[in-house]
Amino acid sequence: MSTPPPTTPPKPLRQVLSATQVIAALSKLDGWKLHGDGADVAIEKTFAFKNYLRTMSFVNAVAYIAEQQDHHPELLVHYGNCSVRFNTHDVQGITQTDFACAALVDALQPPTT
Numbered sequence: 001m002s003t004p005p006p007t008t009p010p011k012p013l014r015q016v017l018s019a020t021q022v023i024a025a026l027s028k029l030d031g032w033k034l035h036g037d038g039a040d041v042a043i044e045k046t047f048a049f050k051n052y053l054r055t056m057s058f059v060n061a062v063a064y065i066a067e068q069q070d071h072h073p074e075l076l077v078h079y080g081n082c083s084v085r086f087n088t089h090d091v092q093g094i095t096q097t098d099f100a101c102a103a104l105v106d107a108l109q110p111p112t113t
Ligand SMILES: C[C@H](O)[C@H](O)[C@H]1CNC2=NC(N)=NC(=O)C2=N1
Pocket: 070, 071, 072, 073, 086, 087, 088, 089, 090, 091
């Protein structure tokens, strides 16, 4: 008899990164910085917009990426900016998945004017 498949597929790229690995990866991105510490440590970037509708368009685009990637950032939304904060709950730290999602958000190239 064969072994039944696991109920959830294994998630790649969810191995917690060391401090050295996080710093190296941050240095390759523009504007992302460390936020918090311990289990709440995250990478964060604030994106600025000229008005609320632009900000909310960005928020919706980020939500679409988050659903596609099954990886959901904390979003802190103000009238003219949104802070995006990624960490990986499963491992209570920062993983390659956080950096992959950060790069996808950066690729949205949101308008700043
Ligand atoms: C069950 C579901 O796949 C997990 O809870 C996913 C969903 N989104 C997630 N988002 C983030 N940021 N970290 C996670 O570990 C995570 N896990």
